[in-house]
Amino acid sequence: MVRLDRITTRGGDAGETSLGEGSRVRKDTARIEAIGAVDEANAALGLLRAQIAAAGADAEADAMLARIQNDLFDLGADLCVPGAEATDARTGRTRLRVSDAQSARLEAEIAAMNAALPPLASFVLPGGSLAAAQAHVARAVVRRAERRAVRLAAEETVNPAVIRYLNRLSDHLFVLARRLNRNGAGEALWVPGGARQG
Template sequence: MVVLNKIYTRTGDAGETALGNGSRVAKHSARVTAYGTVDEVNATVGLARLAAEGETDEALARIQNDLFDLGADLCRPDMEKDAESDYPPLRMAASQVDRLEAEIDAMNKHLEPLRSFILPGGSALAAHLHLCRTVSRRAERLTVELATIEQVNEAAVKYLNRLSDWFFVASRMANNGGKDDVLWIPGANR
């Protein structure tokens, strides 16, 4: 159980922070940047939930919880339980990726195929979901970059890749099942 009885610790005043295994790294390290951006995705999902209702809000709540799991995964560089830890590191699981894929497929079956790229916008919820999509793509890029220099759980990368797809399809659903999507018109303002 997490207990936060004091919010500031002063331990980061010199530009370092503790990872989930207790090791200290620079706050600008690739690992901290990756999980910090996952936290940013979670904040954008919180904004999207202000405009969401019903099943969409419930799905976004699940995603927010998954994003905390993902942050916990990324903040632990050691992939195995160590002798000094009472519990194994929390890792993203293939089942979380599978759930996103099933939800994408369920939403997508109600949508007409695209014949143009979509501009972010339409309804308030769709606009927020597009913001979620772009920030999750950045989190994915940073996590993939981290994986070139340190070990990263493969399911974490897959989850981020599917998540941005989920946000894209959900944004179309939020635009009246795609009927109110704002389509790109190449060269329209020349």
């Protein structure tokens, strides 16, 4: 378990931070950018959960998002230790790694939510209810985290399940936004060239 006695350590004042295995890196490296984008995504999900709670609706969605927030902490821990091996060769200790089982759970939730929604005849404009709009913001932030993880994977070894999870999560949040818009009834659809008409 993690124990944090002090929050301010001054260890990063020179623009460096520690990774999970103890090495020090600059805060603008591709790995730290990826970890930071995942943190932003988790914060966006926290705001979405607060909006769902304020509306007093959809406890099932809140439970899904609570699990996802924990998954994102797992994902951040995975990225924090370079490599993709599940076991530390030096110590023999098991590393926390994201697994495809977590992506499979997202896929099952996507299918269940989507089954209750009307089919789409056009792209959806982000918006509708406050919670649905925040789900779209979270989706866009997750896409940025995915891009940062892909960039990192081009430079260093990354657990491929990390990228698959982030890809699945953005789909999940898109379908969740539709659900939060009264099962699709409160969403606005893209009208190609619509802004030029009239």
